[in-house]
Amino acid sequence: xxxRGPVAGGARPPRNPGxxxxxxxxxxxxxxxxxxxxxxxxxxxxxxxxxQSLATHPGYWLASMVPxxxxxxxxxxxxxxxxxxxxDADKKAAIQCAAKAVTGPERRRLAADALARRQGWLGPxxxxxRARRLRLVATTDAVLGLASPGPLEVGLALHHVYGxxxxxxxxxxxxxLRAARAARDPGIAEARYGTREGAAAVTILDGLPAEPWAVExxxxxxxxxxxxxxxxxxxxxxxxxxxxxxxxxxxxxxEVALLARGPRDASHLDAxxxxxxxxxxxxxxxxxxxxxxxxFAVEPCPPPAGVAGEAGGAAATGPAAVAPARSxxxxxxxxxxxxxxxxxxxxxxxxxxxxxxxxxxGERAELVDALRRxxxxxxxxxxxLRELEKHHxxxxxxx
Numbered sequence: 001x002x003x004r005g006p007v008a009g010g011a012r013p014p015r016n017p018g019x020x021x022x023x024x025x026x027x028x029x030x031x032x033x034x035x036x037x038x039x040x041x042x043x044x045x046x047x048x049x050x051x052q053s054l055a056t057h058p059g060y061w062l063a064s065m066v067p068x069x070x071x072x073x074x075x076x077x078x079x080x081x082x083x084x085x086x087x088d089a090d091k092k093a094a095i096q097c098a099a100k101a102v103t104g105p106e107r108r109r110l111a112a113d114a115l116a117r118r119q120g121w122l123g124p125x126x127x128x129x130r131a132r133r134l135r136l137v138a139t140t141d142a143v144l145g146l147a148s149p150g151p152l153e154v155g156l157a158l159h160h161v162y163g164x165x166x167x168x169x170x171x172x173x174x175x176x177l178r179a180a181r182a183a184r185d186p187g188i189a190e191a192r193y194g195t196r197e198g199a200a201a202v203t204i205l206d207g208l209p210a211e212p213w214a215v216e217x218x219x220x221x222x223x224x225x226x227x228x229x230x231x232x233x234x235x236x237x238x239x240x241x242x243x244x245x246x247x248x249x250x251x252x253x254x255e256v257a258l259l260a261r262g263p264r265d266a267s268h269l270d271a272x273x274x275x276x277x278x279x280x281x282x283x284x285x286x287x288x289x290x291x292x293x294x295x296f297a298v299e300p301c302p303p304p305a306g307v308a309g310e311a312g313g314a315a316a317t318g319p320a321a322v323a324p325a326r327s328x329x330x331x332x333x334x335x336x337x338x339x340x341x342x343x344x345x346x347x348x349x350x351x352x353x354x355x356x357x358x359x360x361x362g363e364r365a366e367l368v369d370a371l372r373r374x375x376x377x378x379x380x381x382x383x384x385l386r387e388l389e390k391h392h393x394x395x396x397x398x399x
Contacts, residue, residue: 055101061097062095062152062158063151094152096217099215102163107162108164111208111213114208115209115210119255130259130263131259132273133255133300134255134276134299135255135256136256136297137251137253137296137297137332138249138252138295139338140292140294142294143218143248144171144294154245154246157171157286166208169256172207173200175279175280176204180192192268200261201265202269204257204276205256207254208254209252209253212252214249215246216246218246223240251332256276273300280295281298295339297338327363330359333356334370340371340375345380349392350392353394
């Protein structure tokens with residue numbers, strides 16, 4: 001936004017850059033905020049009221065609720081002393097308000113209600129075999145929507161109406177497509193996920209938060225800002241500039257739904273699950289995946305009431321058909337198991353078995369089975385497992 005000419009509502013930057021109205025800034029400050037905003041006074045007053053309540057949609061904090069930051073002739077935010085020295089403090093305070101608003105009780109209630117509504121209409125499709133639900137658990141911190149446009153220059157993928165975090169279905173589809181192209185014939189991948197000429201056989205819906213989930217403040221510290229902005233020769237005399245941003249915290253869980261376009265397309269659901277599992281484990285989701293962000297483990301959700309079990313037999317009905325919920329400790333351990341890599345087996349196996357041993361007794365057998373399956377997925381043969389069992393007796397199949 002240019003600083004030249006009149007601004008909306010008649011508000012102008014203060015003439016005295018070092019005056020008292022300039023020094024009192026920041027989110028939550030100042031009766032004289034109108035002097036720092038290029039907005040009509042009524043909008044400034046609405047902002048003052050909204051910032052007192054964390055029930056405000058988090059997107060407002062990220063997109064609007066920060067004081068005006070003037071820009072130079074090249075469109076870059078002006079830094080330096082005076083009123084604009086509050087810029088970084090204002091941005092950090094706005095991001096902190098967004099984090100509190102995202103994780104507040106109102107947002108959690110909305111997320112739970114939205115997830116329950118979706119599970120309700122998905123139930124009949126699951127019984128017909130045309131839908132599948134998956135639980136995605138973050139094994140590292142994840143960053144989604146970081147490049148969303150706004151005055152803070154950082155963002156978070158939020159539901160546009162309710163304001164809770166989501167895993168965009170388009171991003172999940174892109175990860176699955178990349179994994180499918182690498183593992184299978186490209187023609188099969190395009191038929192499953194669609195092209196410009198044809199619709200996809202499988203639709204991937206947004207991931208909705210499923211407890212536990214949390215958003216927190218993280219920071220990156222770019223060095224050599226002059227090199228990035230102006231092309232100057234980098235040297236060690238420049239001070240690093242911390243940049244705050246929001247992440248989905250490790251162990252946060254989301255529920256994703258897969259829908260077959262028609263009855264004949266239901267055969268693609270199993271392959272889509274494998275594509276997602278491979279893509280989220282090897283490629284990651286969102287930004288900064290090269291730095292270790294965005295790794296998710298994929299777990300199947302319990303089938304809805306009325307779906308027959310693995311053994312065949314009559315269709316079950318009622319609450320007994322739904323598998324009991326795992327403890328938070330067991331879910332976190334499953335996420336660690338799913339994140340295990342081949343080159344980490346010998347170094348991490350003992351620690352994983354110790355973590356399993358600390359879980360509730362009734363869940364240990366399932367966790368050991370999951371660990372053995374993961375070892376087989378990594379290419380270990382029966383002889384390799386027997387060799388590991390000699391050193392780790394807890395890895396043996398439990399009765």
